[in-house]
Every structure is written in structure tokens, then in C-alpha cells.
Amino acid sequence: MGATDAPPLIEVRDLRKVFSLGDVEVEALRGVSTDIALGEFVAIMGASGSGKSTFMNLLGCLDTPTSGTVRLAGNDLSELSSDERAELRNREIGFVFQSYNLIPRMSAQENVELPLTYADVSLAEQRDRARSALAAVGLADRMDHQPNQLSGGQQQRVAIARSLINEPSLLLADEPTGNLDSKTSHEIMQTFERLNRDHDVAVVLVTHEESIARTANRILRFRDGQIIGDEIP
Amino acid sequence: MKLLRLAFVSALRALRRNVLRAGLTVIGISIGVGAVITMVGIGQGAGQSLQNSIRALGRNLVVVVPGSQTSSGVRTGSGGINTLTTQDAQAILRDIAAVVDVTVVRRGVAQVVYGNRNWSTFVQGTTPAFERVMNSPVDEGSFFSERDLRTGARVVVLGRTVVDELFGVGADAIGAVVRVGGVPFRVVGVLRAKGQTPWGQDRDDLMVIPFTTAERRVLGTPFPGRVDQIMASAASDDEVIPVSRQIETLLRERHRIGIGEENDFQVRTLEALINTAKATTDVMTAVLMSISSISLLVGGIGIMNILLVSVTERTREIGIRMAVGAKRRHILVQFLVEAIVLSTIGGLIGVAGGLGTTWLIALFVGWPALTPVFAVIGAVLFSASVGVFFGFYPARRAASLDPIAALRFE
Numbered sequence: 001m002g003a004t005d006a007p008p009l010i011e012v013r014d015l016r017k018v019f020s021l022g023d024v025e026v027e028a029l030r031g032v033s034t035d036i037a038l039g040e041f042v043a044i045m046g047a048s049g050s051g052k053s054t055f056m057n058l059l060g061c062l063d064t065p066t067s068g069t070v071r072l073a074g075n076d077l078s079e080l081s082s083d084e085r086a087e088l089r090n091r092e093i094g095f096v097f098q099s100y101n102l103i104p105r106m107s108a109q110e111n112v113e114l115p116l117t118y119a120d121v122s123l124a125e126q127r128d129r130a131r132s133a134l135a136a137v138g139l140a141d142r143m144d145h146q147p148n149q150l151s152g153g154q155q156q157r158v159a160i161a162r163s164l165i166n167e168p169s170l171l172l173a174d175e176p177t178g179n180l181d182s183k184t185s186h187e188i189m190q191t192f193e194r195l196n197r198d199h200d201v202a203v204v205l206v207t208h209e210e211s212i213a214r215t216a217n218r219i220l221r222f223r224d225g226q227i228i229g230d231e232i233p
Numbered sequence: 234m235k236l237l238r239l240a241f242v243s244a245l246r247a248l249r250r251n252v253l254r255a256g257l258t259v260i261g262i263s264i265g266v267g268a269v270i271t272m273v274g275i276g277q278g279a280g281q282s283l284q285n286s287i288r289a290l291g292r293n294l295v296v297v298v299p300g301s302q303t304s305s306g307v308r309t310g311s312g313g314i315n316t317l318t319t320q321d322a323q324a325i326l327r328d329i330a331a332v333v334d335v336t337v338v339r340r341g342v343a344q345v346v347y348g349n350r351n352w353s354t355f356v357q358g359t360t361p362a363f364e365r366v367m368n369s370p371v372d373e374g375s376f377f378s379e380r381d382l383r384t385g386a387r388v389v390v391l392g393r394t395v396v397d398e399l400f401g402v403g404a405d406a407i408g409a410v411v412r413v414g415g416v417p418f419r420v421v422g423v424l425r426a427k428g429q430t431p432w433g434q435d436r437d438d439l440m441v442i443p444f445t446t447a448e449r450r451v452l453g454t455p456f457p458g459r460v461d462q463i464m465a466s467a468a469s470d471d472e473v474i475p476v477s478r479q480i481e482t483l484l485r486e487r488h489r490i491g492i493g494e495e496n497d498f499q500v501r502t503l504e505a506l507i508n509t510a511k512a513t514t515d516v517m518t519a520v521l522m523s524i525s526s527i528s529l530l531v532g533g534i535g536i537m538n539i540l541l542v543s544v545t546e547r548t549r550e551i552g553i554r555m556a557v558g559a560k561r562r563h564i565l566v567q568f569l570v571e572a573i574v575l576s577t578i579g580g581l582i583g584v585a586g587g588l589g590t591t592w593l594i595a596l597f598v599g600w601p602a603l604t605p606v607f608a609v610i611g612a613v614l615f616s617a618s619v620g621v622f623f624g625f626y627p628a629r630r631a632a633s634l635d636p637i638a639a640l641r642f643e
Contacts, residue, residue, distance in 0.1 A: 089556060122235075
């Protein structure tokens with residue numbers, strides 16, 4: 001638990017998001033408030049349509065709220081331009097997806113380098129950092145492999161290396177073990193736990209599986225666009 | 234800089250990913266650029282060849298011919314009065330600094346006989362300067378000399394056609410004695426063949442004898458020193474027009490023509506002919522070029538099409554790039570660079586192909602292969618801008634994708 005006197009990493013207040021699908025308006029989030037501190041490991045659970053994906057997209061600066069505020073590292077998301085949100089994503093946030101989302105035909109190393117290509121980092125440093133990030137997830141011998149030459153677990157570890165390359169303060173993982181068998185899932189979760197422990201990074205992880213959620217040190221339960229449970233496993 | 238470099242690397246990777254598709258797109262642009270380059274080359278070559286054949290008529294030539302005369306309101310045609318003399322020619326050479334050479338011609342038709350063969354041809358009584366002014370060097374033997382001119386020697390320089398007709402094709406005529414209007418002449422030289430004029434006249438069907446000999450023995454003369462034509466060589470191309478004006482002033486003075494009175498001579502240059510030829514070939518080049526630019530347009534649409542496919546195929550990649558921090562302009566630049574790379578490769582191949590085709594055509598037709606450097610540079614730049622123009626819409630489309638939707642795209 002990261003309960004301290006310092007302002008939390010993420011501050012969410014009365015967050016609402018309405019999608020217009022033609023004439024129909026869908027309220028995906030109806031008044032969500034919570035704080036997440038640096039170094040916390042939060043699992044988010046809920047049925048599909050409960051609003052957890054919308055919540056993740058807002059935390060990840062990929063979307064803007066209809067009303068309410070999300071403050072990430074002191075920045076109010078609704079006040080940022082699209083370019084500023086891109087910079088914030090680049091600097092503060094790492095993404096890990098269920099389907100890995102690596103770029104095909106790019107080597108593992110190039111995939112890991114990708115966030116740095118949009119940051120002010122020299123090519124040499126970019127390469128060095130990508131190599132050590134891959135080594136940190138145990139893929140030192142797979143640097144030049146393309147995604148289709150890697151197993152699911154390996155691809156997800158490349159994705160994790162990519163999400164960490166910019167030393168973000170927030171790591172968002174959207175069902176990162178959804179496509180993996182239980183043994184590999186377990187390994188990936190251990191990686192997350194280790195990262196959370198060793199680096200000063202908050203991990204927010206969406207999952208369907210109670211066993212995976214129990215790895216976290218806090219569980220937020222969503223239903224119908226609201227948080228209905230905030231518990232410590 | 235780093236971003237451009239990476240955009241370039243990423244563009245090359247994208248092209249490698251589907252070599253066949255990229256290749257076909259490149260071919261579209263190559264054909265367009267190649268067609269434009271070839272057309273410019275052919276146009277320039279044709280124009281130059283036409284100008285060359287006109288220039289071969291003489292070196293920076295200014296020609297003075299007799300003018301018309303008005304008598305009781307009836308105007309004769311040009312040549313109706315002839316007041317031009319060898320003294321006029323000497324004055325032109327002496328008084329006008331930019332004139333480097335001058336020659337005169339006394340012209341007529343005569344029969345020339347060798348053995349049992351005869352041939353009627355143009356006789357030109359002239360001076361040794363004829364060789365230089367009319368760009369008419371001898372191939373065999375030599376031109377007659379100043380001394381021949383002074384003494385009225387009976388020597389003749391034959392045109393190639395005359396040699397062929399009298400002696401047979403390829404025969405040696407030097408030293409032979411022919412009769413011109415019954416007078417024996419020794420053949421001292423044969424003029425280099427000039428071929429036909431652009432309007433089909435045989436420029437080798439003539440013979441050249443000293444002016445004095447022509448006056449006294451072959452053509453006769455109303456008064457000594459009367460000439461049919463004065464030809465002056467200006468020092469350079471640019472001097473032709475000024476020289477023609479100066480000659481006009483000088484001759485008006487010498488012929489005592491008052492202000493407001495009509496000239497009794499005409500000064501002509503080949504510039505008008507050259508300019509007409511140039512204008513014609515320029516129009517032809519422009520027409521050919523605009524037709525061939527259409528294929529460049531089609532190539533551009535090909536690029537646009539391929540990029541739109543590429544954007545759709547790589548929607549997820551765009552989403553990923555945006556999620557890890559790519560700004561919209563980064564995506565825009567990436568796809569624009571891809572379009573520019575495609576079109577520039579096409580442009581370079583097109584230039585190479587176009588130059589090759591021009592060269593081949595020039596080889597067959599016998600034109601100079603001339604493609605101006607600016608056309609080559611212009612074609613490459615233009616093909617790059619085709620890339621920018623046709624790549625912009627797909628690139629904009631990629632850049633304006635919603636990252637969330639792009640990430641979910643299957």
C-alpha cells in the first residue's frame with residue numbers, strides 16, 4: 001500500500017463518460033472517484049460493459065472524460081491537448097495489452113525501442129536501454145527475433161519490456177494473461193509483482209480471474225459504470 | 234532529424250514488407266516520369282537537329298540580297314534592281330567590327346561536261362571566304378585561293394552531287410578537267426556533302442568558281458563587280474541581329490538612300506527561321522509533355538491507393554505507436570515519407586529509363602540526345618512532390634485515427 005501524505009499519483013473525481021451511439025447515449029462511467037498511489041498494485045475486476053475498459057482508457061490518456069477529473073502526476077487530463085496527452089503517455093505510462101500488440105516485422109529490440117523513438121533520446125542510448133530492458137525480462141537471446149518467431153509468453157514479456165523502457169510511473173495492463181496458459185500467466189504475474197516491488201511504478205491491471213486479481217494488493221470491482229467494491233485481498 | 238531518419242527506416246521496412254505491391258506502384262510513377270523525360274529529350278533533340286541544319290547553312294550568317302524597285306507605282310519583286318557590288322562587301326568587312334568574314338556570290342546555271350557526260354547545275358562565282366562563311370569546307374583537294382581569284386583562274390570546286398553525276402559515285406575528280414559553258418576548268422576540290430535542306434533542296438548540287446572567272450568567262454556581267462548576294466559572318470550568335478542593322482545603315486549610306494526612301498536591298502538572317510523552328514518544336518514538346526504528365530498523374534493515384542491500403546492494414550500499428558507516445562504529426566510524417574520514398578524511387582528509375590529511351594531514339598533517328606539537366610532534376614523533384622500530394626490524404630487519415638479504435642482494430 002502506498003498510503004502516504006504526498007498527493008497520489010492518480011486522482012479520479014466524479015468521473016463520467018458518455019458515448020453517443022447514434023441517437024442512443026450510453027453512460028459508460030457514472031461518477032467514479034478513487035486515488036491510486038505510486039507503487040500500488042491494483043487489480044480491476046468487472047463484467048464486460050461494466051466500464052473498466054473506459055476507465056483504463058481514461059487513465060491511459062487515450063480518451064477524455066465527459067465530466068469529472070483525472071489527475072495524473074499533477075496533470076489534469078481534460079486540460080491537455082492531444083499532443084500533450086501523447087507526451088504524457090510517452091513519459092508516464094506503459095501499456096500492456098491482452099493481444100501483446102507488438103508491431104509485426106520489427107525485431108523484439110525495435111519494438112522495445114518504439115516509445116524512445118518519440119522521446120528525446122539518442123539512437124545509441126535508445127539501443128542500450130532496449131537491450132537492458134529485454135535482458136531484464138529474460139529475453140537477452142531473443143533481441144533480433146520478430147514477434148511471429150516468439151511464443152505468446154515471450155511476446156508478452158517483450159511488451160512488458162516496451163512498457164517499462166521509458167521508466168513510467170504507471171503501468172496499465174489490460175488482461176495481460178488473457179491469451180496465456182496458466183503456467184505462463186503465473187510467470188507474467190510474477191514479473192509484474194517484481195517490477196512493482198523493484199521499480200517505483202504503480203500497476204493497474206484489468207482481469208477476469210479472481211486468482212490473478214489476488215496477486216494485487218488492492219482490488220477495485222466495477223459494475224454498471226461505478227465502483228462497487230474497493231478491497232484488500 | 235532522428236524522427237525523419239526513423240520514418241525513413243520505417244518506410245523502407247513497409248516497402249520491403251510487400252515488395253511486389255511497392256514495385257508495381259513504383260512502376261506507375263517510373264512510367265510517368267520516364268515518359269516526361271523521353272518527351273522532353275525528343276523535343277529538345279528534334280529542335281536542336283532542326284536548328285543545326287539551319288545553322289549549317291552558314292556561320293552566324295547575314296545575307297544581303299537585292300531589293301525591289303518602285304517605278305511609276307509598280308514594284309518589282311526582290312531582285313528587281315541590283316546595285317550590290319564587291320565594294321559594298323569590302324566596306325562591310327572594313328567598317329563593321331563585328332563582321333569577321335564576308336563573301337559575295339554571282340550566281341547562274343551552267344552546263345558542265347566531263348568526257349561524254351554532262352550535267353546542268355548552279356554555278357556560284359565567289360571568293361575563298363565562301364568556304365568559311367557558308368560553312369562549306371572541302372572534303373578532298375582544296376578550295377581555290379586568293380591568287381586564283383585575282384587572276385581569274387579556271388579552277389572549280391564541285392559539289393558532291395556533281396561529282397557523282399559526272400564521275401560516278403565515289404570517284405576521284407581532283408585534277409580532272411571539265412568544261413563549264415565550253416570553257417575548260419581544272420577541278421581543285423570537292424565540297425563536303427551537306428545533304429538536303431529541311432525543305433528538301435539538294436545542297437550538294439552546285440559548283441564553285443572564282444568570282445572574277447565567273448564574271449569574265451561563264452556568267453558575264455552588266456558591270457564589273459556586280460554581285461547577286463553578299464554573305465557576312467558575324468563574330469557570334471548574339472551579334473547577328475546588331476550586324477544586320479549596321480549593314481543596313483552602311484548600305485543605305487553607300488547607296489545614298491534618303492530618309493524615308495525604300496531600301497534597294499534586303500538584309501536577311503536565319504534567326505527568323507531558327508525562331509520559327511524553335512517555337513514549333515517548343516509547342517510540340519509542351520504538347521508531348523502534357524500528354525505524358527497524365528501518366529504521372531495516374532502513377533500518383535496509384536501511390537494514393539497503395540497508401541490507403543497500407544493505412545488500413547496497419548491501423549493497429551498506428552494505434553500502438555499512438556499509445557506509446559507518437560503524436561499525430563509523427564504518424565503523418567511517417568506515411569508522407571513512405572509516399573515520398575515510393576515516388577522518388579519511381580522518379581529515379583523513370584529518369585534512368587527515360588534517358589535510356591531518349592538515347593536509343595536519338596541513336597536511331599540521328600538526333601543529338603539532349604535532355605537538359607533541369608528537366609532531370611525537375612522530374613525527380615516533381616515525382617517527390619507527387620508523393621507529397623497524393624500521400625497527404627492517406628497520411629492525414631492515418632494521423633487522425635482514434636487511438637482506442639485503432640488499437641482494437643482487427
